[in-house]
Amino acid sequence: MNKNSENISGWKKFMKSMTKANELGTEKDIMLEHDYDGIKELDNVLPPWWLYGFYITIAISIFYYTQVFYNSEKYSQAEEYAAEVAKGKEEVEAYKAANPELFNTDNIVAFTDDENLAKGKELFTSKTCFACHLDDLGGSIGPNLTDNAWILGGDVKSIFNTLTNGGRPGKGMIAWESTITREERIQLASYIISMQGTSPANPKAPEGDIIYPAPAE
Structure with a gap:
């Protein structure tokens, strides 16, 4: 017998020891007497590999239990x-x-060029801001963004902070800091500012105590 045959034979012996599988043709020796609608059952033993794994999980669970409940200061x-x-x-x-x-908002300045305002408008649509503020920013669930009454401030820094950190708790305005970049938030804030003073079709009544921009004297 060559080495390959010995290796194959050794592997078969190992697999047999780990599975305790019966040889084909010996089913009658382990056939149970009962049957269900002609279906009979073999009295196979649980394979050792499964039992070893089960015993290992029991040992691990005991170790975990003792560490969690009796050595909690360390674990x-x-x-x-x-x-x-x-x-x-x-x-x-x-x-x-x-x-x-x-993270410094002191140096934020609103964009006024067409390219950045167009990107801000695109963000307003793609991020579904219109769902709460409508396409013309006249307000629906969310406040009207075209008047000068603001809940959290209407200057570029205040709008940027609202976009970054979200609106008032429980009001549905989420924080966009992890979703859109700093520049995109400035573009979006700039677009909102550019729409102040426009005339939406059905403007929502003013909300908020912060007046920006302040009316001319």
Whole structure:
């Protein structure tokens, strides 16, 4: 017998030891007496590989149980969660410190050129802002964006902050910071500002106490 035959034979022996499979043609030796509508059952044993896996899961569960309930000071899910949150906050602050231009609103200026305003209009449509404010920005579920009454401010920085952080809690205006870029938020805010003073078909009544731009004296 060559080495390949020995290896194959050894592998077959290993597989047989791990499955305890019966040889073909010996089914009658393990056939149970009962049957269901002519369907008979073989009295096969559970394969050792399955039993070993089952025993391992029991051992792991015992270890996990003892660590969680009897050694909680060392293995605390609450502390692990708090540590991960703290680590995440540190990473966010580090990113902000390394990229101040992305988070500083002091240098934001509204676009007035046609190209950027066109992109802002496209964003207003593609991000479904019209669902709450209508195509002409006259307001529906959301407030009218063409008058000078604002809930959170109507200057470019205030609108940018609203787009970035979302509107009032529970009012449905989501934060777009993770969805559209900083430049796109400025373009969108600029488009909204460019529509102030227009005449929508069915303007919603003014909302908000912040008047911007202020009426001329």
